[in-house]
Amino acid sequence: MYIALLTYTAPETEVDYALPDHSDWLRTQFTRGIFLVSGKGTGAADHVILTRPVLRGKLDAVLASDPFVVQRLARYDVIEFTATRTAQELLAINEAIAS
Numbered sequence: 160m161y162i163a164l165l166t167y168t169a170p171e172t173e174v175d176y177a178l179p180d181h182s183d184w185l186r187t188q189f190t191r192g193i194f195l196v197s198g199k200g201t202g203a204a205d206h207v208i209l210t211r212p213v214l215r216g217k218l219d220a221v222l223a224s225d226p227f228v229v230q231r232l233a234r235y236d237v238i239e240f241t242a243t244r245t246a247q248e249l250l251a252i253n254e255a256i257a258s
Contacts, residue, residue, distance in 0.1 A: 188221060
């Protein structure tokens with residue numbers, strides 16, 4: 160699984176202009192089943208995304224297609240981790256990783 164941390168690289172006024180396209184892109188990734196959770200960050204990241212386990216190359220390609228990235232308004236830092244403990248509600252996801 161991955162945690163993707165998005166950081167703005169442009170003024171928020173420029174980022175706001177591209178927000179509708181970014182929101183559509185997020186919706187698409189949820190529909191495709193790649194993203195599990197997303198939201199506004201506090202502190203080090205402007206946004207945080209928790210993804211399903213996918214091949215890293217696929218994730219990199221998905222993140223590179225974010226309109227914020229395409230327009231050079233933001234960048235992603237990605238943290239990969241292996242879930243060793245899982246809440247009951249997410250157990251099916253963790254079992255998919257193990258198989």
